[in-house]
Amino acid sequence: xxxxxxxxxxxxxxxxxxxxxxxxxxxxxxxxxxxxxxxxxxxxxxxxxxxxxxxxxxxxxxxxxxxxxxxxxxxxxxxxxx
Amino acid sequence: xxxxxxxxxxxxxxxxxxxxxxxxxxxxxxxxxxxxxxxxxxxxxxxxxxxxxxxxxxxxxxxxxxxxxxxxxxxxxxxxxxxxxxxxxxxxxxxxxxxxxxxxxxxxxxxxxxxxxxxxxxxxxxxxxxxxxxxxxxxxxxxxxxxxxxxxxxxxxxxxxxxxxxxxxxxxxxxxxxxxxxxxxxxxxxxxxxxxxxxxx
Numbered sequence: 001x002x003x004x005x006x007x008x009x010x011x012x013x014x015x016x017x018x019x020x021x022x023x024x025x026x027x028x029x030x031x032x033x034x035x036x037x038x039x040x041x042x043x044x045x046x047x048x049x050x051x052x053x054x055x056x057x058x059x060x061x062x063x064x065x066x067x068x069x070x071x072x073x074x075x076x077x078x079x080x081x082x
Numbered sequence: 083x084x085x086x087x088x089x090x091x092x093x094x095x096x097x098x099x100x101x102x103x104x105x106x107x108x109x110x111x112x113x114x115x116x117x118x119x120x121x122x123x124x125x126x127x128x129x130x131x132x133x134x135x136x137x138x139x140x141x142x143x144x145x146x147x148x149x150x151x152x153x154x155x156x157x158x159x160x161x162x163x164x165x166x167x168x169x170x171x172x173x174x175x176x177x178x179x180x181x182x183x184x185x186x187x188x189x190x191x192x193x194x195x196x197x198x199x200x201x202x203x204x205x206x207x208x209x210x211x212x213x214x215x216x217x218x219x220x221x222x223x224x225x226x227x228x229x230x231x232x233x234x235x236x237x238x239x240x241x242x243x244x245x246x247x248x249x250x251x252x253x254x255x256x257x258x259x260x261x262x263x264x265x266x267x268x269x270x271x272x273x274x275x276x277x278x279x280x281x282x283x
Contacts, residue, residue, distance in 0.1 A: 065165050
């Protein structure tokens with residue numbers, strides 16, 4: 001088990017962004033819809049949602065899901081079936 | 083029909099025809115949103131989307147009491163459907179890959195971990211930091227923490243890593259979070275300030 005150059009670099013990036021208290025993936029999921037709506041509305045992110053931003057900076061899977069949600073949000077103004 | 087958040091929750095929580103109508107409409111909305119969210123990805127066809135929406139509906143109904151109304155209901159439901167669908171795509175891609183095969187790779191060579199920066203000073207800082215981090219990975223982390231971090235860095239889904247380790251995604255997150263905290267604290271004890279960690283790589 002050995003870390004390559006790229007993996008050490010990526011790990012260092014994650015370590016530098018690590019906080020003592022972080023949301024886990026389930027906690028992030030509970031808040032990410034609100035975070036995405038506020039982000040797209042250009043609103044400043046409140047303190048309660050800064051933890052979402054931090055989680056997205058260290059969790060590739062949640063970030064992938066968030067980016068997919070942003071792609072979708074542009075088209076969900078109409079809740080009714082097409 | 084357009085529903086507000088309270089109406090979605092009330093109708094999905096009710097019994098009878100009202101619930102069925104709401105479920106049918108939510109199914110259509112989620113299908114449409116997932117199709118857009120996952121457009122262009124391999125293995126995403128109507129059959130996959132229908133299965134993902136069905137699984138997502140079950141999860142959404144199971145969590146209705148957790149919806150706090152701080153976003154639109156459809157946005158919240160879509161976030162859950164995306165997690166379900168991407169989770170399934172990741173699982174199908176990695177289901178036959180063993181953790182050992184992911185972790186089995188060439189030896190780490192510290193000299194390769196140096197950026198070809200033109201700045202000699204930065205080059206020296208990077209080399210020292212990478213050496214220190216490499217040393218800490220070996221000395222400060224448990225075998226399980228090293229395996230989990232490395233598997234994640236190599237792209238293995240968290241659910242799959244957790245399955246191989248006999249754990250779950252939340253417990254795995256705690257394991258890797260504790261490992262990152264341990265490395266950061268050890269680097270800081272070795273004299274690296276937080277801003278230096280950001281600037282050096």
